[in-house]
Amino acid sequence: xxxxxxxxxxxxxxxxxxxxxxxxxxxxxxxxxxxxxxxxxxxxxxxxxxxxxxxxxxxxxxxxxxxxxxxxxxxxxxxxxxxxxxxxxxxxxxxxxxxxxxxxxxxxxxxxxxxxxxxxxxxxxxxxxxxxxxxxxxxxxxxxxxxxxxxxxxxxxxxxxxxxxxxxxxxxxxxxxxxxxxxxxxxxxxxxxxxxxxxxxxxxxxxxxxxxxxxxxxxxxxxxxxxxxxxxxxxxxxxxxxxxxxxxxxxxxxxxxxxxxxxxxxxxxxxxxxxxxxxxxxxxxxxxxxxxxxxxxxxxxxxxxxxxxxxxxxxxxxxxxxxxxxxxxxxxxxxxxxxxxxxxxxxxxxxxxxxxxxxxxxxxxxxxxxxxxxxxxxxxxxxxxxxxxxxxxxxxxxxxxxx
Numbered sequence: 001x002x003x004x005x006x007x008x009x010x011x012x013x014x015x016x017x018x019x020x021x022x023x024x025x026x027x028x029x030x031x032x033x034x035x036x037x038x039x040x041x042x043x044x045x046x047x048x049x050x051x052x053x054x055x056x057x058x059x060x061x062x063x064x065x066x067x068x069x070x071x072x073x074x075x076x077x078x079x080x081x082x083x084x085x086x087x088x089x090x091x092x093x094x095x096x097x098x099x100x101x102x103x104x105x106x107x108x109x110x111x112x113x114x115x116x117x118x119x120x121x122x123x124x125x126x127x128x129x130x131x132x133x134x135x136x137x138x139x140x141x142x143x144x145x146x147x148x149x150x151x152x153x154x155x156x157x158x159x160x161x162x163x164x165x166x167x168x169x170x171x172x173x174x175x176x177x178x179x180x181x182x183x184x185x186x187x188x189x190x191x192x193x194x195x196x197x198x199x200x201x202x203x204x205x206x207x208x209x210x211x212x213x214x215x216x217x218x219x220x221x222x223x224x225x226x227x228x229x230x231x232x233x234x235x236x237x238x239x240x241x242x243x244x245x246x247x248x249x250x251x252x253x254x255x256x257x258x259x260x261x262x263x264x265x266x267x268x269x270x271x272x273x274x275x276x277x278x279x280x281x282x283x284x285x286x287x288x289x290x291x292x293x294x295x296x297x298x299x300x301x302x303x304x305x306x307x308x309x310x311x312x313x314x315x316x317x318x319x320x321x322x323x324x325x326x327x328x329x330x331x332x333x334x335x336x337x338x339x340x341x342x343x344x345x346x347x348x349x350x351x352x353x354x355x356x357x358x359x360x361x362x363x364x365x366x367x368x369x370x371x372x373x374x375x376x377x378x379x380x381x382x383x384x385x386x387x388x389x390x391x392x393x394x395x396x397x398x399x400x401x402x403x
Contacts, residue, residue: 013141019061020137023130024155026053031159047118050126057129064136066198076200076245077207083241084211090233095223102224106217116217124209128193128202131156135197153194160186181227185234192238192245199249284309285376288326288333289383294355295324295335302384305335307373316368317349324375325353327366335375336362 029035030049040046095101106116131152138148161183169175189209196205216222225233290303299305307326310316319325324337336353339361343349349368354361 015062016064016137016141020134023053023057023133024152027127027130027155027159033164047122050122053126054122054129057126057133064133064140066132066136066139066201075248076196076204079241079245079248080196080200080204080208081211083237084208086241087212087233087237088215090237091223091225091230094229094233095225098225098229100224100226101221104217104220104222108218108220113218117214120213120217121206121210124206124213125202127156128197128205131194131205132197132202135194149194149198153190156194157187157190160190177227180231180235184231185238188235188238188242192242195242195245199245286373287379287383288335290335294357295337296357298324298356299335299378300380302381304379304382305375306377306379308376309373310371313368316371319349319351319371319374325351325366326372326375327351327353327370328372329364329366329370333372334362 030040040049106112134152135149138145138152142148165182166175166178169178193205193209196208223230285306285308287304287306290299290301290305293301305326310319319338319341321338321341324335326333326335328334334353336355338351339354340352341349342352342365351366351371352361353366
């Protein structure tokens with residue numbers, strides 16, 4: 001009798017594994033270049049494909065659920081909503097401060113918005129149902145559950161990455177930027193979604209990503225952030241939020257939840273946001289990396305200079321001989337010392353500049369409108385990683401940062 005029961009149980013476990021295998025295979029199939037460009041690109045093909053998978057999971061195959069993780073689903077759903085709103089706010093406020101808002105490239109007519117919603121949620125719901133089914137199968141039928149869950153998450157990550165785009169990138173610097181801007185945020189996003197599914201089922205994950213996707217596809221004005229800011233937000237926020245959710249879930253059974261942990265989390269989130277804004281010039285003083293030796297021995301390649309913005313005309317006119325300024329020339333910025341202040345008959349000022357390590361002055365006179373700021377501090381060697389990334393580029397003498 002026991003042998004028959006055990007055999008029946010093994011057959012049941014094998015059945016769930018087979019279903020999970022084919023469900024994961026459907027995600028892999030959707031990411032294949034031929035299927036993605038030739039089939040899913042057809043009108044309504046993607047919603048039909050994902051809708052069919054949803055129906056198969058819901059109506060055709062036996063249900064399997066994660067055991068109770070002692071975490072209140074209602075609370076996790078609230079975290080999903082608040083987390084998505086915070087993420088959108090971080091991106092949008094960063095763009096507002098930096099004046100980096102652009103018109104949406106998506107169709108925001110009523111029909112366009114409805115189609116966007118259909119495409120977003122058909123794929124999102126199907127993928128999260130597959131993720132949850134795979135997690136439940138691993139938890140119920142497999143010995144090495146965590147490894148199976150990690151593999152499932154890895155499949156989700158790999159099928160989200162645009163390998164066709166990666167294949168076209170030839171420069172190391174461009175590859176690094178693409179990884180920071182696109183690949184790393186995809187990884188942290190998928191890990192966070194797996195955390196939502198593991199502790200609270202598919203609904204929190206769908207709500208979190210759904211809110212963000214709706215904002216990105218249906219809002220008329222969108223952030224167009226520099227890659228370093230977009231990458232910083234996309235990596236840091238999901239990572240910290242995932243840690244916060246896991247800590248909350250582990251403390252759920254305790255009678256007293258530590259308020260100190262909540263405060264530390266908020267401080268970490270606030271600090272990461274402020275640091276990102278500081279790096280990209282939201283505040284009156286911002287950093288930039290020196291790439292050449294034109295200002296040696298005062299400033300060496302790899303040093304970071306802190307630049308105080310100069311927006312008002314009176315501040316620029318108060319500049320004097322010997323000040324080190326940061327100014328724009330065509331599509332680059334340069335950090336050199338003022339050699340002479342030139343005043344014409346009408347009282348208008350311009351500046352002759354020279355790198356301390358250069359033999360001659362710069363050939364072009366700097367106009368007031370070209371001045372971005374004055375150097376107030378030099379921090380040695382902090383920017384060496386950026387210097388290494390750019391060492392293969394041709395950098396004009398005195399360049400601080402390419403724009």
